Amino acid sequence: MDMYIETSKFKTKSGKIYSSTLLRQSYREGKKVKKRTIANLSKCSPDEIEAIKLALKHKLDLANLGSFDESVKCQEGLSVGAVWTVLEVAKRLGIVNALGSSRDGKLALWQVIARVIDQGSRLSAVRLANTHAMASAIGIEKGFNEDALYQNLAWLNDNQERIEQKLFKLRKEQSSNLFLYDVTSSYLEGDKNELADWGYNRDKKKGKKQIVVGLLCDDEGEPISTEIFKGNTSDLTTFYSQIEKAKKRFGCEKVTFVGDRGMIKRTQIKALEENGFQYITAISKKEIETLIKKDHIQLEFFSKELYEVELDGVRYILRKNPRRAEELDQNRVRKRAAIKKLILDRNQYLEEHPKAKVETAVKTVNAKIKKLKVDGHLSLETEERTLVLKLSEEKLKEESRLDGCYIIKTDLKQSEADKQVAHDRYKDLAFVESAFRTSKSTLELRPVHVRTAESTHGHVFVVMMAYMIMKNLDMLWKEIDTTVAEGLKSLSTLTTIEVTLNDQTKFEKVPEPRAQNRALLGAAGVSIPKIIPRNDAHVATKKQTRKSAKKT
Incomplete structure (x- = not known):
């Protein structure tokens, strides 16, 4: 028997x-x-x-x-806590399904997970796979090196539209018909990138070419699509492809686009109208002054409370932010103090050096005044060999009268969005700004090291999906007062125990997590299996580290 x-x-x-x-x-x-x-x-x-x-x-x-010690051997295995948590969140967000089960889909998934756990290059992502149970979690059967990940960036570029469509379809029922859109720039290391060019550098990196990155989000700030443009592309030019995406790729019939004052102008509004779309934007200071001159609005309309004016079917929502007005005033005071200090130094130098030219000192101070953009109400005069700063109270009053004042412009009807809703939706652009900050710093979107256009698109797309996961984890762990970086660092210490029975049977056991990790897993709603299937896929870098290179 x-x-x-x-x-x-x-x-x-x-x-x-x-x-x-x-x-x-x-x-x-x-x-x-x-x-x-x-x-x-x-x-x-x-x-x-x-x-x-x-x-x-x-x-x-x-x-x-034999005895337990002789028949059973245990040793520390790979880290499982962080990779399993990030993978589970990626599944919930639809990223795993959208990328697919092909080898390229799984390599792309690892690039996204690695970007969340420990940012870096494709080389570092390969090395990370040697410390985290990546192959077992994702199910990659064949090993890879950094070359495979670089090639995978091109695959991501070729399949981006399909993947974004899948992600959009998964949450289409939950999202509203409102899109937030903004752009940023990201500087490059070297000048060989195919999209590299000079442009308005938001990173304040002198001597560095850049690319322009556009990000389209839903009303809650969840990324929908990202797009890369040449470094000299204007904000306005990037907007047209977003309209086309909404219409053709995502099949939207009624959408309201939210963009800042530099994004949605007359020609963009016309394009929106032609596609049956609407907008919420803001107008420039110059446009505000024009409305005042034409007596369409008055300065008294601006206050802490919202005030609305409708002209030719377009609604203008006015407000004054007292805090912003105070900030601008204090900023002028600081600039004036800096110029006064420079004048004091130059006057002392002129006094101590009789042969020094007054014209040279005047040129230095005027350059400073122009650089700080206060030449509208500040001017420099000379009294013999002494420099004197002159303040025009009248010009200062004129210059500061619109401090903190702004106007939001929309073609939405009152029944579609009252003035408070329209105002708040415009302020939601802060979601996109937050996404850019996290992507550029924490997720290391910049600097971009790749060269081809395909790899650049793939790299930025990986960062976008990684941000989706990080944003979700941040929300889940907020209640236990833990940042994403802190949580993943702690979970990375949860490793498997590799068990070998009689030198034959092998399996990987997950020990009971300590209290801190139990809290993190519980808040994230993640359950890690007790036994992890073994996977011996060989993952190794082609490039040796300095230490190992010296030994060979």
């Missing part, structure tokens, strides 16, 4: 799937082989079932198994 363990799954009429684990015995009655159930092991833990399997396997030589 032979005993064995049998595991089976069955589906009920309601669709629920149950599994049972039974200890069975086969025996012979005459010429027939029959089976019977000895025990129901369904409530046993995986570890207990493995132990029973081991005992059955060695039932004839249990005495020869």
